Amino acid sequence: MKKIKEVIVVEGRHDSxxxxxxxxxxxxxxxxxxLSDEVLEEIRVMQKERGVIIFxxxxxxxxxxxxxxxxxVPGCLNAYVQKEDARTSxxxxxxxxxxxxxxxxxxxxxxQDESRPDTLHMQDMFALGLIGADNCTQRRRLAARRLxxxxxxxxxxxxxLNALGLSREQLQEILDE
Numbered sequence: 001m002k003k004i005k006e007v008i009v010v011e012g013r014h015d016s017x018x019x020x021x022x023x024x025x026x027x028x029x030x031x032x033x034x035l036s037d038e039v040l041e042e043i044r045v046m047q048k049e050r051g052v053i054i055f056x057x058x059x060x061x062x063x064x065x066x067x068x069x070x071x072x073v074p075g076c077l078n079a080y081v082q083k084e085d086a087r088t089s090x091x092x093x094x095x096x097x098x099x100x101x102x103x104x105x106x107x108x109x110x111x112q113d114e115s116r117p118d119t120l121h122m123q124d125m126f127a128l129g130l131i132g133a134d135n136c137t138q139r140r141r142l143a144a145r146r147l148x149x150x151x152x153x154x155x156x157x158x159x160x161l162n163a164l165g166l167s168r169e170q171l172q173e174i175l176d177e
Contacts, residue, residue, distance in 0.1 A: 004106065006051035006077065009043055009069060011062060014095040015055070022099050023106075028052075030069075033061045040072050047073050053109060055079040057093040058086055058150055070112045077109040080150030082141075108148035110163055118162045120171065125154055128172060139175060146174050 004025040010016055016027040028046065030039055046052050054069050054076050056062035070076055086097040094102070125131045129139050131154040144151040149160040161171065 004053070006053045007043075007046040008053045008055050008079075009076075010055055010094060011057055011065065012095075015057075015093065018095045018097075019055075019102065022102065030056075030065055033065060035065055035068055040069070043069060043076075044073050047075060052076045053079050053106070055094055055105070058083040059092050062093075063150075063152065063156065075111065077111055079105040079109055080144075080148060081105050082145055082151060105148065110149055110160065112159070112163045116162065116165055119165055119167050120158060120161050122154070122158065124168045124171070125158055128168070128175060130154060130157065143171070143175060146177065 001022070001024045004023050008019060008025055008027045009030060010019065010027050011030050011032055013029060016029055019025055019027060028039065028042055043052055052069075052073065054066050055078075056066045058081055066078065070078070081094060081097045081101055083092055085101045086092055086094055088096050097105075122131070130136055130143065133139065136154075140154070140157050141151050143149075143161075144157065147161075147164065149157075149164070151157075152160065166174075
């Protein structure tokens with residue numbers, strides 16, 4: 001069983017149970033979108049002590065929780081799974097992803113470093129067909145899967161791409177693969 005040094009922030013107890021089945025890890029549960037000040041403080045303390053990995057569900061509430069934590073606690077790492085890899089016929093969540101998908105997500109962590117200058121802009125997204133094109137949704141999904149950053153709107157995708165520090169040329173190569 002692989003040991004994970006950082007504390008993993010998840011939404012609920014089912015996510016914790018699933019991760020602890022496969023990894024020697026500690027988790028903090030947000031209790032869903034009702035992220036309390038006490039839980040945020042616990043995350044801040046753990047970020048200083050051991051580091052934190054945010055691993056929320058690939059849906060709107062999960063993204064909202066992730067954004068709130070990243071804004072309140074700088075320097076967290078982020079793990080993403082794709083919606084299609086973490087769903088049942090009725091639900092979406094980290095607890096529904098299989099072990100290989102979770103392992104891959106935890107091997108491709110992204111830091112939301114807001115101090116890094118933006119290398120990509122909306123014009124680049126347009127030029128690369130990630131917005132404004134007939135197949136822009138599919139192209140964003142492709143980029144998200146190849147870069148392990150989770151699918152999102154154009155604005156969310158741009159923020160995540162800039163967190164990676166990719167140039168327009170590098171992103172074009174990834175899309176052309």
